[in-house]
Amino acid sequence: MTTPRNPRANTRGKPFELGNPGKPRGARSRATIAAEALLNGEAEGLTRKAVEMALEGDTVALRLCLERLVPPRKDSPITIDLPPITSAADVVGASAAVLTAVAAGEISPDEAGRVMALLTAHKNIVETGDLERRIAALEEQN
Incomplete structure (x- = not known):
């Protein structure tokens, strides 16, 4: 005789209570908050150093700088001659x-x-x- 499978039997830890929405939208993890605290006020210096490294020939730094200056295009414009559309016909x-x-x-x-x-x-x-x-x-x- 087999018993019906209980999906809650395989949950790790205590499952959320019903109605619990979980993390609020936009909530940041502890690691993100810690990284922001460490880098606070250092953005200009880090950027300057990345540019210097790129100018010295560091290809990784060069790629990083170029990706920020000229991001890859997601699509390209096309040209088609279409008649004016003023009615559904x-x-x-x-x-x-x-x-x-x-x-x-x-x-x-x-x-x-x-x-x-x-x-x-x-x-x-x-x-x-x-x-x-x-x-x-x-x-x-x-």
């Missing part, structure tokens, strides 16, 4: 232009997916605006 032409750009190799499918997500969001905004205008017109008639 205009999104069809814009999405066709995006697909044409992908087929021509002008943009990647990943970039196209992000543009299509923007087009979808814009279409929803345009539709909401159209509905607001129509409802306002109907309310004026009554």
